[in-house]
Amino acid sequence: MSVVMTRTSTVRWLGVVAVTLGIFAITTTEILPIGLLTPIGADFGLTSGRTGWLMTMPGLVAGVAAPVVTVATAKLDRRVMLCALMVLLAAAGFLAAAAPVYWLELLARFLVGLTLGGFWSIGGGLAARLVPEQWTVRATAVIFSAVPLGSVVGVPAGTFVGELAGWRTSFAALGLLSLVVLAALYFTVPALPPLQVTRAAVLRQAIRPSRNALIVTCLIVTAHFATYTYVTPFLRTVVRPELIGLLLLVYGAAGLVGNLVASTTAARNLTATFATCAGLIALATLLMPVVGRSTPGALVLLVVWGLGYGGVPVCSMGMFARAVPGSREAATVLFTSSFQAVLSTGALLGGLLVDAWSVSAAMVCGGVVAAFAAGVVLWCRTQQAPGT
Secondary structure, rough: OHHHHHHHHHHHHHHHHHHHHHHHHHHHHHHHHHHHHHHHHHHHHHHHHHOOOHHHHHHHHHHHHHHHHHHHOOOOOHHHHHHHHHHHHHHHHHHHHHHOOOOHHHHHHHHHHHHHHHHHHHHHHOOHHHOHHHHHHHHHHHHHOOOHHHHHHHHHHHHHHHHHHHHHHHHHHHHHHHHHHHHHHHEEEEOOOOOOOOOOOOOHHHHHHHHHHHHHHHHHHHHHHHHOOHHHHHHHHOHHHHHHHHHEEEEEEHHHHHHHHHHHHHOHHHHHHHHHHHHHHHHHHHHHHHHHHHHHHHHHHHHHHHHHHOOOHHHHHHHHHHOOOHHHHHHHHHHHHHHHHHHHHHHHHHHHHHHOHHHHHHHHOOOOOOOOOHHHHHHHOOOOOOOO
């Protein structure tokens, strides 16, 4: 009996790893254009701001897809949905690699948005169903580590491949990775019939208690993606193109550390952790136009930036989960929808600032918004019980 239980536990943890790989593939596919913004724009003859629409499209679609897909598929087995969404992601990767015109590239990003909204809303809250209760927190941290891992491994690797073999090769590789993840999900995740149907009324009821989480998430995500989306054009004025992948790797490594630290400290004091993350992003983006004009300066600020942003997803999700403790899937849907919708808005606003003025102007504006977000998080503490 103990052998069977051990084997079952191992398979369940493999399921956690498969879901983590799925989110890693999705995160990498979503943010890879940041590392390849200049060559993609050059290929299609576009400005940096216009090329930034490749970041805007999936976020906008995901913001709508998160609640719509979750509600529309509420009675379907969650494993079936995860596998179907990975098929969609593979198609998006191959279409992005082959698209001869920009509107087809945007269509591929539309498919990424559908996958993103649906997979995150379902997969982000599955830890409690895959492992015993005492391991739920750790399994959730493993799943959310896919976000900084996409930065520390996915984007630098994709950027490196893009510099060597062309940006289309990077997207083709992600299409293949999606098929590998599809197989992993199919063989390791057990059947997961819905335990509690997430209806539209449940989502509407969850909005009001989640208003603080919504406000803070909107501010900090806007600040981050209005600036980080255009960090590659900025870095190209500072370092040689072949070093950009290395700098993004350092940023991603710092993000992974930030995620691990925030996963621990947020359990003790969520708002203080969130305010610190927002403050680090504000510091990095405000100083980047001045201190970041040298390679050492840019490197240090990218480390600070990565440490700050690495903790943002786990802190944001933590705020939503505490606001709606009775419905984990509803909390995940609100987190995903708000995060992705504002991600796209931030990328769009940043692109407008870059085209109208400069990347430095976008950095300063983003830094101001991040500083304001830190203040709002601290204000939220006065509205909550101590220790939250």
